[in-house]
Amino acid sequence: MKGVVVDNRLLNDKYGLMCIESYEFVKNAKPGQFLMIKTQLHDYLYDPLLRRPLGICDVNLKRGTFSLLYMIVGKGTKLLSTIEKDTSISFSEPLGAPFNLTVDKRVAVIGGGVGIAPMIFLTKTLYENNSVDVFYGGAEEKDILLTYVFEKYSNNMKISTNDGSVGKKGFVTDLVDNIDSYDKVYACGPKSMLKAVFEQVKDRNNIEFEVSLEERMACGVGACLGCIIYIDDEKTGRMKQVRCCAEGPVFDGKQIIWDTVCKEQL
Ligand code: FES
Structure with a gap:
């Protein structure tokens, strides 16, 4: 999928906000979903090789635009911060499980x-x-x-x-x-x-x-198994592996086995 960057600005030296026009993307996007975005502008450039996962920050249905808030932490997001207005950019469709929305709560x-x-x-x-x-x-x-x-x-x-x-x-x-x-x-x-x-x-x-x-993601579509986390499987009562990109990124927080998810921080 492709869209046109209508704005890309630094909010400070740590964060940037990009706005992209794509009616096709916006009409299908739901809160909690993410996309995989190519940080190189040309299809023949492959460094960094992997697209970056970013949560959908906001959408404007009337204008057909959506925005992405990104933290500048590495090569990919640094490149993203240099992309100029009116540039064509490549990204996936909206991915992953969205939040379940409540009413009158x-x-x-x-x-x-x-x-x-x-x-x-x-x-x-x-x-x-x-x-x-x-x-x-x-x-x-x-x-x-x-x-x-x-x-x-x-x-x-x-x-x-x-x-x-x-x-x-x-x-x-x-x-x-x-x-x-x-x-x-x-x-x-x-x-x-x-x-x-x-x-x-x-x-x-x-x-x-x-x-x-x-989670860190390589493919974003459930193929590489690089984003596994563990949850309690209600049916079997056992620990179960799930892919953050495919079954998530939104989960019932009470089902997650937090000691496995947070192990790198312990
Ligand atoms: S990023 Fe490849 S399976 Fe989730």
């Missing part, structure tokens, strides 16, 4: 760092039919982006940073002081953050919990 949306990207599309969609509180955390001020969107599309927004440069000093999970007031919690961000949210909701049967996982 009290919802908490919790995001950390670049994990906030898919939560923008999600929050805007949920706000049409639910009461939505947003909890947004980052390491420092540079990680807190696009807050005007959350201000517009939520009932309440709270911010934290580890260094206290914006919002409350500490972790985003410290902001959620009354988890029992929510029917459903959606989260995306660092795995340690997701696990901390899991600890808050795991014994509360009345609170649903959905997470979007950010």
